[in-house]
Amino acid sequence: MRKYDVVIVGGGPAGVSAALSAKNSYPSKNVALIRKDMKPMIPCGIPYILFSLNGVDENILPDVPLTTNKIEIINGEAVDRKDHTLILSDGEEIQYEKLVLATGSVAMLPKIEGNNKEGVYLVHKEREYLERFRTAVHNAKKIVIVGGGYIGVEVADELVKAKKNTTLVEMMPQLLPTMDQEFGDKVKEILIGQGGTIITGKKINKILGETSVDGVELDDSSKIECDLVIISVGYKPNLELVKKIGIPYQEGKGVPVDDYLRTSEKDVFAIGDCAVKYDFFTGDLSNIMLASTAMAEGRLVGSNLYSIRVVRQYQGVLGTFSTKIGKTAFAVSGLTERRAKEKGLEYTVGISKAVDRHPGKLQGVSEVYVKLIFSTYSHTLLGAQIYGGDSVGELINMVSVMILNRMTDTDINTLQIGTHPLLTPSPIAYPVINATINAIVKWFK
Amino acid sequence: MRKYDVVIVGGGPAGVSAALSAKNSYPSKNVALIRKDMKPMIPCGIPYILFSLNGVDENILPDVPLTTNKIEIINGEAVDRKDHTLILSDGEEIQYEKLVLATGSVAMLPKIEGNNKEGVYLVHKEREYLERFRTAVHNAKKIVIVGGGYIGVEVADELVKAKKNTTLVEMMPQLLPTMDQEFGDKVKEILIGQGGTIITGKKINKILGETSVDGVELDDSSKIECDLVIISVGYKPNLELVKKIGIPYQEGKGVPVDDYLRTSEKDVFAIGDCAVKYDFFTGDLSNIMLASTAMAEGRLVGSNLYSIRVVRQYQGVLGTFSTKIGKTAFAVSGLTERRAKEKGLEYTVGISKAVDRHPGKLQGVSEVYVKLIFSTYSHTLLGAQIYGGDSVGELINMVSVMILNRMTDTDINTLQIGTHPLLTPSPIAYPVINATINAIVKWFK
Known part of the structure; x- marks a missing residue:
């Protein structure tokens, strides 16, 4: 022992x-x-x-x-x-x-008829399983992905980059259902632009084939031929x-x-x-x-294993997340507009768009789009959703820090934000600030 | 009227x-x-x-x-x-x-003998002056830059990229004197690696030449030949x-x-x-x-033009700044170690280094180095200096938000930070957190 x-x-x-x-x-x-x-x-x-x-x-x-x-x-x-x-x-x-x-x-296995056929894979985390999964994907020609959450769209992005014939089926009306519609639509546009097929608002009824997969049937009875099914509906x-x-x-x-x-x-x-x-x-x-x-x-x-030395500052899940689809990064922290509405929080939206280098004539410029959700009465920042270039990965962390500190529109608007031509949007167009101003303008009216 | x-x-x-x-x-x-x-x-x-x-x-x-x-x-x-x-x-x-x-x-013009010769330029901001400046730089073969602050090193970076014979002279013992030594040294290494010549700890005595520049003389009496002098010693x-x-x-x-x-x-x-x-x-x-x-x-x-509507949240200059030299971004916010020492603030340093994608086998990986300065007694974050990939431009803004909110080591250590393989360091190596832990470990000892 x-x-x-x-x-x-x-x-x-x-x-x-x-x-x-x-x-x-x-x-x-x-x-x-x-x-x-x-x-x-x-x-x-x-x-x-x-x-x-x-x-x-x-x-x-x-x-x-x-x-x-x-x-x-x-x-x-x-x-x-x-x-x-x-x-x-x-x-x-x-x-x-x-x-x-x-x-x-x-990984969860949903109750779909035929989910135990050969050629059906989940996105498990074990190394040996993933070895087999990778080989199966490399050998496959037509692949259907079930589920358009983060993992589903990341897998789809990899498959379209690998030039596989790829169809993603999501039962909700949009991809990335934990972000607002416009972000899901942007992901859809990118995946389609890379040659993928995206079906939203439809469920998989059955997985077809004798012992191994040869297609899927949707809830409108249409069929999609495929030799591999990847199920990614959550954990x-x-x-x-x-x-x-x-x-x-x-x-x-x-x-x-x-x-x-x-x-x-x-x-x-x-x-x-x-x-x-x-x-x-x-x-x-x-x-x-x-x-x-x-x-x-x-x-x-x-x-804190032996005694509470470190008092907890932040409780509860903020849900800070980032990913990259095609060449565009997507990120979210805190409440989306949909969830604010569902949960009954009165909110004001601020939106801003800019290019992430300045002047825009510099090389390697991406568009960055920021959507902020503020509490209408208390003016605290409740959530942020962003797409743009790779820096979005850190930008969302800045916004998380703002949310965790219960920062208000005024706090954010009077922030000292560093900018540089080769690294960030222009100080005049800085989108987290300008989205805040966009909300402020609604209050001043 | x-x-x-x-x-x-x-x-x-x-x-x-x-x-x-x-x-x-x-x-x-x-x-x-x-x-x-x-x-x-x-x-x-x-x-x-x-x-x-x-x-x-x-x-x-x-x-x-x-x-x-x-x-x-x-x-x-x-x-x-x-x-x-x-x-x-x-x-x-x-x-x-x-x-x-x-x-x-x-732009300030220092009292150097010969500073009015033809071929001496300041980094002014007027468009027409800059047209002439640009033409003069394009026609020049050997250029001396006086001053190794931000503008000086940015100009040097442009000139070495344009394959000009470039010498930068800084009177302080390091480049970027508003950052700590190791950051100035890193900039020096990059500029030298691109073919530039860097002289630190020496002053310019005179600018040489009849009516137009043909060299500079340093305070050790050595001479550098050149046909253009760019003075960048502040504003x-x-x-x-x-x-x-x-x-x-x-x-x-x-x-x-x-x-x-x-x-x-x-x-x-x-x-x-x-x-x-x-x-x-x-x-x-x-x-x-x-x-x-x-x-x-x-x-x-x-x-607040007609009445104080927006109460000021943050007073005083934090000095949040970022730049890029070669392929490496540099950034600073708040106190450096040198200034903390000069100003008599008792401090603890936390340092961490990581690669900014995970796994490190992914393409486009840069090393990111973070140095944080904490107040030893009150445990608040006082300053940050970073070098790394382009995301440093937003990472420094995250750290600025932390400093402005007077966040402590514990606040930072219990933060929810989003990470993604294609966008950020690994969650286990995330350098702003790990530099904080590096300081915490000193306190636990």
């Missing part, structure tokens, strides 16, 4: 960040991380193994941060527990003082281990935790996709699973 | 932003902008007319924002005043109710008009204003480079002249 002070289960980003933060916060404690996959994937890099990367092995989460910080890596699967001792599938026993569960999430918390070791959980939602990621059992914490989340604005249960949240939890949990 | 409610003097970014904000805030008022140059330059684009742009006319600040907002443009030079009426050089009289001075700054407030019209000013510092940009005279405001500035951290007089500050002032002044 091996003994550790802190044991983390799960080798994904949440687990790694918890391990690092535990070791940073309590250097004298010994910390171990148990993981099923010897070579865990970078989760958000998975779509890119299909084309942009030269193989699955280019997407391995490096061990260096763990090994340089003297965190013990245990390759194995925890399957049971006795008191403060985990039991691995090979019988080995691992004793802990503090246990952090970071078991992540698993659910991986609760396999918590069920075995008797930690309370909510089916489909995860392990309930307090603000410090403590489960109902003393000495056991849960973080990331496997822990219950709440919405930043409404306190509702949230099913958003993002590295941005998981990492923040991982960093917090490690500091 | 023409009559306007609001008259702005100055057609640069500060003046334009003031005009727009006046019109947005008081739509029924008529607003006029008086400017000397019919075709004003984008100030921060000026270095790029030398090589990256195909001529001076590609760097004109567009009139569209003014004309679409029905702001009257008056091309002329204000030279005198009677009561509330400005008099232009052609005798025309322009009456105002509120006057905003945004006359900007002028000072343009106080020509305020002297003529009797607004109080401080020589070399600008027009004193209160927190709402009001001068000592009712109905007269001053903003941008021509107004006195104070440091964000110490309240000292600041001689930093940046669009980031000027624009924030322009946006504020317009809202």
Whole structure:
């Protein structure tokens, strides 16, 4: 039996960040991380193994941060527990003082007739599965993707770049249903421009074929021929281990935790996709699973394993997310217009568009479009959606910081924002400021 | 005589932003902008007319924002005043109710023997001067740049890209003296790598030649041959008009204003480079002249011309700035380590380095290096310096927002930061977070 002070289960980003933060916060404690996959994937890099990367092995989460910080890596699967001792599938026993569960999430398989045929793939996260998936994609000619959320559109983007005959089917009326319509439409336009076929507002009825896939049938009875189906309709918390070791959980939602990621059992914490989340604005249960949240939890949990040293500043999921489709980056943080409406928040929209270099005659210019949602009465920023060039990846983080600090239109309008011809929009056209002014002008009227 | 409610003097970014904000805030008022140059330059684009742009006319600040907002443009030079009426050089009289001075700054000519020879250029902002400057640079073979601040290194970068024989001389021991040593050294390395010659820690004694330049002599008596000298040692407030019209000013510092940009005279405001500035951290007089500050002032002044509607949130110059040298972006906001030391602020440094895409096998990866300065006792973020890929232009703005909100190490460490393989560093390596953790680890020890 091996003994550790802190044991983390799960080798994904949440687990790694918890391990690092535990070791940073309590250097004298010994910390171990148990993981099923010897070579865990970078989760958000998975779509890119299909084309942009030269193989699955280019997407391995490096061990260096763990090994340089003297965190013990245990390759194995925890399957049971006795008191403060985990039991691995090979019988080995691992004793802990503090246990952090970071078991992540698993891809959902929707109830579609024929979903078990050969040639149907989910976007799982295991390296060996992904090797087979990649080979199947490379051998396929016509591919149907089911689901037009983030993963679905990222996979579609890879496939059209690889010149595969690609059809994406989304049952909602737009792609990226967690962003507003105009952003989904922009993604659609880009994917079609690269040769993809996009069908929105329709469901898949059946997956066709004898033993292996030869097509799909939609809910309007039309058929699409294909030799591969990729299903990407979301993920659910991986609760396999918590069920075995008797930690309370909510089916489909995860392990309930307090603000410090403590489960109902003393000495056991849960973080990331496997822990219950709440919405930043409404306190509702949230099913958003993002590295941005998981990492923040991982960093917090490690500091507070033995006592609350670091008081939590931000609670609730903001849902900060970015991606790139074709040559255009898309990003969202906080409330969209649709969700503000659904949740009954009175809001004012500010919009601005600019080019992201100045003067616009410089090379490498992209258009950047910013949509901000403000609270009409309290004037705080509630949400932002952006598309544009690669800098959008950091621009959305700036806006997240604004939302988390409850900044108002005035705060933002009087900000000192740095700009440079070769790096950003012009100071006069800076779109986060100008979208704010666009909202302010509505108030002044 | 023409009559306007609001008259702005100055057609640069500060003046334009003031005009727009006046019109947005008081739509029924008529607003006029008086400017000397019919075709004003984008100030921060000026270095790029030398090589990256195909001529001076590609760097004109567009009139569209003014004309679409029905702001009257008056091309002329204000030279005198009677009561509330400005008099232009052609005798025309322009009456105002509120006057905003945004006359900007002028390049300083240091007292160097021979500074009036043919072939000596300053980085002025006037279009016609810049036409001549550009032609002279294109015809020159060997060029010496005096001054290694932002403009100096940007000009040097353009010249080495244009394959000119370029020598830059900076009297301080490093380039970019407003950043810490390692950043100046990195700029030096890049410029040398592109074929430039960099001399630091030496002054120019004389500019040599009969009537036109044929070299410079340094303070160690060594000589450098050249046929063009570009002097770039800073700017000072343009106080020509305020002297003529009797607004109080401080020589070399600008027009004193209160927190709402009001001068000592009712109905007269001053903003941008021509107004006195104070440091964000110490309240000292600041001689930093940046669009980031000027624009924030322009946006504020317009809202508050007739009464204080918008309470000022942020006072003092943060000095948020970004640039790009070679393929590397550099940026700074708030205090550097050197200034923290000079000003007696007790500080802790956090440093982190990462690649700005993940996995690192993806194309277009740059290294990004972040240095943060925290207050040791109060744990607030005081400053950031960064180099890396183009996204640094927005990353520094995120950090500025953090500093302005007086965020602490804990606030930053528990942030939800969005990351994406094609757009940002990995969530585990995200350098603004990891530099924060680097400082935190010092506190935990």
